Amino acid sequence: MSTGVVIVAAGRGERAGSPERGPKQYRLIGGQPVLRRTLEAFLNWPDSGPIVTVIHPDDQAQFSESIRDLPGAERVLSVMGGATRQESVLRGLRALGTAGPHHVMIHDAARPFVDRSLLQAIAVRLHEGHDAVLPAVAIADTLKRSSADGLVEATVSRDRLFAAQTPQSFHYEKILEAHEKAAASGRSDFTDDASIAEWAGMPVLLVPGSAQNVKLTTAQDIAMADAKFTGNSLPDVRTGNGYDVHQLVPGDGVTLCGVFIPHDLKLHGHSDADVALHALTDALLATCGAGDIGDHFPPSDPQWKGAASRIFLAHAAEIVRAKGGIITNADISLIAEVPKIAPHRDTMRSTLAEILGISVDRCSVKATTNEKIGFIGRKEGIAAIATATVIYGELQR
Known part of the structure; x- marks a missing residue:
């Protein structure tokens, strides 16, 4: 059964700082753009099928440059994103439809450390018949809820709480249908694709994520990622x-x-x-x-x-x-x-x-x-x- 991939790369990444250096997915880590590193992870996974990268209309030149001479780049298609992540994913899913995938993995471009073992673990559960599979890690830190004035209002139990990661993976036709219904209903406030699946009544299976599969959000995150690739760490x-x-x-x-x-x-x-x-x-x-x-x-x-x-x-x-x-x-x-x-x-x-x-x-x-x-x-x-x-x-x- 074929597994298509949608890479979401249309964001602006304001929290990464230094806007003059461009969106975070095109910042260099180990001499290569973050997006290229992410694409390499999926292109090197033998079970991946066609890959659709959803990009911002202003980033076409940067995208082309980031995949120049990338082995397997002929399998990567780009489409323009929308005003929200949710809209961008829907456009990516629609573009993937011509390839007729059975499953789809939806992944953040700013998670370049996704590895083959995690992809394989997710694929196994999809092939077992699960329609929605969500990699996640248990919350380890103590959680606090603050009041409007910044004071601690309550301590929140972390029992059975998890932090969601990507790639969030699905039966292709079912998640496409859920996205289409969400868009038709006027809903645009979903923060990830698993929440759309939940809203549509799809059971979502949690599988262990990876502590290494971090999302690069801040300038410090990018600096640490660069250190991993340049050997400035042990x-x-x-x-x-x-x-x-x-x-x-x-x-x-x-x-x-x-x-x-x-x-x-x-x-x-x-x-x-x-x-x-x-x-x-x-x-x-x-x-x-x-x-x-x-x-x-x-x-x-x-x-x-x-x-x-x-x-x-x-x-x-x-x-x-x-x-x-x-x-x-x-x-x-x-x-x-x-x-x-x-x-x-x-x-x-x-x-x-x-x-x-x-x-x-x-x-x-x-x-x-x-x-x-x-x-x-x-x-x-x-x-x-x-x-x-x-x-x-x-x-x-």
């Missing part, structure tokens, strides 16, 4: 370690890395006592200074009695992502005489990948015995050591 790679141990007692089996292994012993603990996931939870929390597992899930709290430890790990991963982190690797070493780990290693790795939302090749599970030495050697317990690697954007030199 990746902020952080590594966290975790350790846990639980006693073995008579029972019917142990749970390790979220996988139940039948055995005549079990691990004793308040939850399911999964030492592997407990250690990895601590390792993830360590990458952003978020305490340890006991701070978030105290064993004195009865609600966690017998709880599956995957809940703890998923919560830690959510905290990491809310702080802008991208989990790149998870490594667990189990120290145990029993049970045998090797027959279950692949299932364990798959379970870790599922919980963390990363690929299996980024998940490692290893096991060793304690050579019959100490409490582990006497089969009195199992220990786990975990290491997590997370990238939190970049550090300025």
